[in-house]
Amino acid sequence: MTQTAGIVGGGVIGGGWAARLTLTGWNVKIYDPDPEASRKITEVMDNARRALPMLVDHDMPAEGELTICATLEEAAQGAALIVEAVPERVDIKRKVYAQIEAVNTDGIIASSTSGIMPTDLQAEMEHPGRLIVGHPFNPVYLLPLVELVAGEKTDPKAIETAKEIYASLGMYPLHCRVEIEGFLSDRLQEALWREALWLLHDDVATADEIDAAIAYGPGLRWAQMGTMQTFHLAGGEGGMRAMLAMFGPCLKWPWTKLMDVPDLTDEFVNKVGDQCDAQAGDLGPRDLERIRDDNLVGIIRSLKGGDWGAGRVANTHQKALMRIPGAEHPMVTQRRVVPVDWTDMNGHMNEGRYGQLFSDAAEVVMAAVGADDDYVASGLSYFTVDTTVKYLAETHAGERIEVHTKVTVGDGKKLRCFHEMRRVSDGELMATCDQFMLHVSLETRRTCEPADHVRKKVEALASAHAEG
Amino acid sequence: MTQTAGIVGGGVIGGGWAARLTLTGWNVKIYDPDPEASRKITEVMDNARRALPMLVDHDMPAEGELTICATLEEAAQGAALIVEAVPERVDIKRKVYAQIEAVNTDGIIASSTSGIMPTDLQAEMEHPGRLIVGHPFNPVYLLPLVELVAGEKTDPKAIETAKEIYASLGMYPLHCRVEIEGFLSDRLQEALWREALWLLHDDVATADEIDAAIAYGPGLRWAQMGTMQTFHLAGGEGGMRAMLAMFGPCLKWPWTKLMDVPDLTDEFVNKVGDQCDAQAGDLGPRDLERIRDDNLVGIIRSLKGGDWGAGRVANTHQKALMRIPGAEHPMVTQRRVVPVDWTDMNGHMNEGRYGQLFSDAAEVVMAAVGADDDYVASGLSYFTVDTTVKYLAETHAGERIEVHTKVTVGDGKKLRCFHEMRRVSDGELMATCDQFMLHVSLETRRTCEPADHVRKKVEALASAHAEG
Numbered sequence: 001m002t003q004t005a006g007i008v009g010g011g012v013i014g015g016g017w018a019a020r021l022t023l024t025g026w027n028v029k030i031y032d033p034d035p036e037a038s039r040k041i042t043e044v045m046d047n048a049r050r051a052l053p054m055l056v057d058h059d060m061p062a063e064g065e066l067t068i069c070a071t072l073e074e075a076a077q078g079a080a081l082i083v084e085a086v087p088e089r090v091d092i093k094r095k096v097y098a099q100i101e102a103v104n105t106d107g108i109i110a111s112s113t114s115g116i117m118p119t120d121l122q123a124e125m126e127h128p129g130r131l132i133v134g135h136p137f138n139p140v141y142l143l144p145l146v147e148l149v150a151g152e153k154t155d156p157k158a159i160e161t162a163k164e165i166y167a168s169l170g171m172y173p174l175h176c177r178v179e180i181e182g183f184l185s186d187r188l189q190e191a192l193w194r195e196a197l198w199l200l201h202d203d204v205a206t207a208d209e210i211d212a213a214i215a216y217g218p219g220l221r222w223a224q225m226g227t228m229q230t231f232h233l234a235g236g237e238g239g240m241r242a243m244l245a246m247f248g249p250c251l252k253w254p255w256t257k258l259m260d261v262p263d264l265t266d267e268f269v270n271k272v273g274d275q276c277d278a279q280a281g282d283l284g285p286r287d288l289e290r291i292r293d294d295n296l297v298g299i300i301r302s303l304k305g306g307d308w309g310a311g312r313v314a315n316t317h318q319k320a321l322m323r324i325p326g327a328e329h330p331m332v333t334q335r336r337v338v339p340v341d342w343t344d345m346n347g348h349m350n351e352g353r354y355g356q357l358f359s360d361a362a363e364v365v366m367a368a369v370g371a372d373d374d375y376v377a378s379g380l381s382y383f384t385v386d387t388t389v390k391y392l393a394e395t396h397a398g399e400r401i402e403v404h405t406k407v408t409v410g411d412g413k414k415l416r417c418f419h420e421m422r423r424v425s426d427g428e429l430m431a432t433c434d435q436f437m438l439h440v441s442l443e444t445r446r447t448c449e450p451a452d453h454v455r456k457k458v459e460a461l462a463s464a465h466a467e468g
Numbered sequence: 469m470t471q472t473a474g475i476v477g478g479g480v481i482g483g484g485w486a487a488r489l490t491l492t493g494w495n496v497k498i499y500d501p502d503p504e505a506s507r508k509i510t511e512v513m514d515n516a517r518r519a520l521p522m523l524v525d526h527d528m529p530a531e532g533e534l535t536i537c538a539t540l541e542e543a544a545q546g547a548a549l550i551v552e553a554v555p556e557r558v559d560i561k562r563k564v565y566a567q568i569e570a571v572n573t574d575g576i577i578a579s580s581t582s583g584i585m586p587t588d589l590q591a592e593m594e595h596p597g598r599l600i601v602g603h604p605f606n607p608v609y610l611l612p613l614v615e616l617v618a619g620e621k622t623d624p625k626a627i628e629t630a631k632e633i634y635a636s637l638g639m640y641p642l643h644c645r646v647e648i649e650g651f652l653s654d655r656l657q658e659a660l661w662r663e664a665l666w667l668l669h670d671d672v673a674t675a676d677e678i679d680a681a682i683a684y685g686p687g688l689r690w691a692q693m694g695t696m697q698t699f700h701l702a703g704g705e706g707g708m709r710a711m712l713a714m715f716g717p718c719l720k721w722p723w724t725k726l727m728d729v730p731d732l733t734d735e736f737v738n739k740v741g742d743q744c745d746a747q748a749g750d751l752g753p754r755d756l757e758r759i760r761d762d763n764l765v766g767i768i769r770s771l772k773g774g775d776w777g778a779g780r781v782a783n784t785h786q787k788a789l790m791r792i793p794g795a796e797h798p799m800v801t802q803r804r805v806v807p808v809d810w811t812d813m814n815g816h817m818n819e820g821r822y823g824q825l826f827s828d829a830a831e832v833v834m835a836a837v838g839a840d841d842d843y844v845a846s847g848l849s850y851f852t853v854d855t856t857v858k859y860l861a862e863t864h865a866g867e868r869i870e871v872h873t874k875v876t877v878g879d880g881k882k883l884r885c886f887h888e889m890r891r892v893s894d895g896e897l898m899a900t901c902d903q904f905m906l907h908v909s910l911e912t913r914r915t916c917e918p919a920d921h922v923r924k925k926v927e928a929l930a931s932a933h934a935e936g
Contacts, residue, residue: 012704040704043754050866051761054807055768056786057828088718114715115723137685138702139757142764144781145685170785172684172778178672182723184681187667188660189695190724195659196695197719200740201730204646207743211694213652216640217605217613219690223767224777226679226687227657227664234606236480236508247582250556251665255583255650256658258726262669272668275675286511289607293519294774296610299691300523302766305809306759309692310640313612317638318524339522341773351852352824359819360525384819388856398518 002027002064006075006107008096009085010037010068012044013112016140017083018066019048023141024169025061030068031075038068048141055142055170076100076107081165083134085112094124101126108158108165110134115182115190118151129155132162135183136171144172147183188227195256215309224295225288232276233292237285240276244269294340294397301341324367329465330404331368333361335424340397349395355387358419358433361403365417369457371450380451382415382437393423393430400424410462412455413439413447470495470532474547474575476540476564478505480512481580482553484608486534487516491609492637493529498536499543506536516609523610523638544568544575549633551602553580562592569594576626576633578602583650583658586619597623600630603651604639612640615651656695663724683777692763693756700744701760705753708744712737762808762865769809792835797933798872799836801829803892808865817863823855826887826901829871833885837925839918848919850883850905861891861898868892878930880923881907881915 005021007014010032018041021028030041045066053060069075076082082100086092093111100109109131111121122128133149146166150159159175166173176183182190196210205213221230228240235243244264251261262268280288303311325331334357342353366372366382375381395401402424409416419433439450450458473489475482478500486509489496498509513534521528537543544550550568554560561579568577577599579589590596601617614634618627627643634641644651650658664678673681689698696708703711712732719729730736748756771779793799802825810821834840834850843849863869870892877884887901907918918926 012702047757047761050758051765053805053868054765054866055782056789057804058786058789058791059803060789060805087714115718115721137689138698139761139764142761142768143685143688144768144778145681147681167784168788170781172680172781174677174680174684176673176677180672181721184667184673184678185685187724188663188678188682189686190718191659191663191726192656193695193699194719194724194726194729195656197730197740199652199655200696200743201736204648205644205652206747207696207740208747209642209644210652210656211696211747212640212642213613213615214656214690214694215692216642217611217653218657219687219692219694220611221605222682222687223691224683224687224771226682227661228668228675228679230606231661234480246555250583250658251662253583253649256655256662256726257728258659258662258724260725261662262665268669272665272675275668279674279676279679289515290518291774291776293515293607293610295771295776296607297519297522298770298773299767300610300612302770302809303692303763305766305811306762308759308763310612313638313640314523316635318526320636321524321526321528323526335527336525337521341770343773350824351827351855352820352822354820355823355857356818356820384859386856386858387819388854389823390854391852398522400521 003081004029004079006077006079006082006104007031007085008072008075008082008100009112010034010041011085012138013136013140014083014085015041015044016048016138017085017112017136019045019141020052020169020171022064022066023048023052023060025064027064028066029075029079030066031070031072041066041068044141047139051139052141072096072099073103076104079104079107082107082109083112084109088113088116090116090120093121097121097125097131106130108132108162110162112136115186117179117181118149118154119179120151122151122153128153130158132158133183134162134166135185137185144170145185146171146173147176147185148173149176149179149183151179191258195258198257216313220296220299220310221292223299225292228276229279229288232280233285233288239273239280239285241269241273244272297339298341301339325364326368330406330420331365331461331465332402333364333405333419334401334403336401338395338397338399338401343397347396349397351391354389354391354421354431354433357401357403357421358387358389358435359384361405361419362417362435362437365405365407365415365461369461370454375451375454376442379442380448381440381442383440385436385438387436388434390432392432393428395423395430401430406465407458407461408465410458413449415439415458471549472497472547474543474545474550474572475499475553476543476550476568477553477580478502478509478536479553480606481604481608482551483509483512484516484606485551485553485580485604487513487609488520488637488639490532490534491516491520491528493532495532496534497543497547498534499538499540509534509536512609515607519607520609540564540567541571544572547572547575550575550577551580552577556581556584558584558588561589565589565593565599574598576600576630578630580604583654585647585649586617586622587647588619590619590621596621598626600626601651602630602634603653605653612638613653614639614641615653616641616643617647617651619647659726663726666725684781688764688767688778689760691767693760696744697747697756700748701753701756707741707753709737709741712740765807766809769807793832794836797874798888799833799874799929799933800870801832801873801887802869802871804869806863806865806867806869811865815864817865819859822857822859822889822899822901825869825871825889826855826857826903827852829873829887830885830903830905833873833875833929837929838922843919843922844910847910848916849908849910851908853904853906855904856902858900860900861896863891863898869898874933875926875929876933878926881917883907883926
């Protein structure tokens with residue numbers, strides 16, 4: 001059955017909630033007094049419709065209905081979940097709850113506040129048991145985290161129901177068991193943010209430099225392990241206890257503005273160490289290091305596609321390492337290690353990646369005949385028409401493989417390659433690919449003759465390989 | 469020409485430097501008095517040899533020589549770069565520099581210190597001009613960031629040379645122009661870390677919960693944009709200025725322990741706003757949102773492979789959305805959106821990903837005939853022998869596509885499928901794949917007859933599709 005949510009506030013957060021809810025099949029009624037609200041919400045929806053379905057390797061449910069309401073009451077009426085996403089002022093939020101309560105007595109009311117305590121929010125409510133904090137992170141339609149916080153008068157059942165709802169939206173509900181200003185995530189974020197403001201204020205660094213100090217280093221770690229587990233691994237074999245022994249004294253040094261730090265008594269060191277051990281569970285430091293490394297490889301590789309941040313650094317490095325083969329036979333068109341993001345759950349190289357490897361090999365052939373980036377930019381290229389791949393042996397992440405390519409046809413518009421994929425260590429043949437390409441104009445999207453210098457090189461390669 | 473580096477200290481950081489340097493072709497001489505040093509360094513090298521080459525889509529240079537030295541002097545002698553990675557004590561570090569200076573007068577000496585000022589480190593040196601801080605991040609062989617800091621007596625040429633060296637190692641050298649304790653990255657990290665210690669100390673949350681508050685939310689953002697650009701986008705159309713207007717008052721609230729904050733004067737707000745605008749350059753908020761979203765999609769998708777963190781959440785959600793088709797014809801074996809990590813630089817779906825889509829379609833066929841996860845766990849499966857793909861039309865990230873599959877042969881060990889990939893919006897045929905599979909025993913890796921219940925379903929599908 002389709003469920004209905006009401007949302008009060010249509011800014012970045014309210015609009016983000018509307019997007020996540022409708023795209024997972026909820027009907028949503030949203031209210032915002034801003035005359036520009038409808039346009040702004042539509043723009044968030046456009047972003048979300050583009051991005052969220054890409055996360056999933058299946059079809060998404062049918063999108064729910066989104067209604068932009070003229071009044072707050074209309075949005076709240078009959079909703080099983082009412083999301084409050086208005087400015088961070090207790091007086092405004094309390095007024096919103098009163099208006100909701102006038103028309104809806106049983107829906108869960110979830111405040112998106114970044115740090116106001118739910119006990120303060122629910123103080124004047126008639127049915128305060130249903131008020132929770134459900135604190136999301138921008139962009140709400142992509143980031144899984146939502147912090148759940150109960151106030152003194154919150155019914156524990158409301159937290160349990162909210163957990164189920166958020167999980168069904170593809171989110172990670174984190175129950176913050178102790179009520180505290182800023183909850184967990186914003187206390188950590190605010191500490192970093194306040195320090196960043198000081199660095200900028202004192203002209204120690206610019207906004208861009210402050211961001212680089214995160215995005216090219218610690219931020220890559222934080223996308224997959226928090227600060228505790230990260231430092232647990234910084235301690236090497238001794239884990240967090242060794243880390244505290246090494247860097248504990250630095251806590252007394254002015255390495256940040258926050259100089260009020262807990263004393264590293266034996267008792268506290270053991271408490272931190274025990275909790276990091278419990279967090280690791282059965283995974284020893286070496287296991288966690290491998291998991292961390294695989295995650296980092298995957299994250300950095302994912303950033304290579306958009307040539308952004310750490311991905312741009314990796315692309316620059318790899319460009320410096322690339323070499324274009326000559327006309328030797330066999331022509332080595334790929335030599336590389338199977339990366340972890342090419343493998344399935346069992347660690348085998350996924351069937352589809354064989355095709356990618358041969359496609360990469362063909363790009364090296366193209367570069368070798370002068371059909372390089374500049375040539376493509378001039379509006380000419382080769383398109384693959386068909387490929388036949390034969391799978392002969394399995395391979396795994398970390399194995400070094402190479403592709404030997406023979407140009408079997410190089411005649412006018414036609415370019416045909418026969419690729420052999422081999423393991424470098426023993427030369428075993430793992431797969432072959434017969435690939436047929438045609439030269440095209442990128443403007444007309446139709447076949448055409450290649451430029452003279454390319455045609456000559458293609459012909460030369462084909463005749464060299466015919467003799468080889 | 470192969471260059472030589474000396475490393476003093478073979479822990480997590482020194483070992484990480486040894487790995488990055490040797491794997492990019494440097495000869496490395498390393499010294500550590502720890503009797504276990506050799507074993508520990510070998511273990512870091514093993515991790516690095518496995519992970520670093522996966523970052524690059526080409527071959528790495530030939531690995532340099534790694535020599536474990538019996539004395540510090542031996543490691544330092546003749547090295548163009550001497551990396552110091554010993555404990556965070558000024559007295560120990562100064563003693564190391566004196567020993568280095570006795571045998572090496574012109575190599576750059578780069579301290580890995582996390583926050584001690586280079587002016588303090590170089591105070592007693594004979595040739596202090598060559599002392600810099602080159603602060604890396606664990607794991608050094610994967611994370612690109614290295615902070616460069618000059619002391620009062622550092623020769624600016626040493627910083628320039630170091631920048632070139634680090635870039636050639638595939639790193640991102642960030643020159644911290646103002647010398648300050650903790651530099652940039654650790655000031656930000658320490659603020660967060662000290663706050664985290666308080667949360668654990670005060671029993672507000674466990675280590676695992678503190679980490680979840682980062683890794684499922686803010687950490688995913690920090691892997692690609694720092695806190696400044698992230699909050700620039702949190703401000704919606706108004707950017708950082710709107711964000712400061714909204715959340716500025718919260719800086720006075722106890723949302724973190726760090727209560728000493730800069731005053732948000734108009735002048736300071738403009739300074740922050742101007743720098744965030746400069747950082748964005750030509751990119752408007754909508755452009756940056758799309759870049760951020762593409763990055764987040766890629767990062768979360770990269771974590772799906774290892775079923776870790778945000779990737780595990782996405783996998784759980786997608787499992788709940790999956791449906792196994794019946795014997796209808798056409799059998800819809802895939803319906804999904806082309807994700808951004810499937811596209812090349814031009815936004816077209818990469819040739820190789822067609823193969824992956826058809827491979828995913830075949831897995832749905834297998835699930836439909838009962839050759840599901842449990843069946844595979846029991847030691848039986850289908851392996852693809854060959855595929856022929858015909859490419860008929862291009863597609864882009866965000867397009868909704870589906871695969872219609874016909875089982876053309878289902879006879880004993882043989883399973884043959886004909887897949888058609890179509891655009892959902894207009895039904896256009898974009899590619900076809902003729903896929904031949906054989907049933908195998910995962911134990912012997914040889915063909916064998918399928919289990920009865922699978923054989924019957926395969927035969928039933930084949931005969932239903934023959935009539936269809």
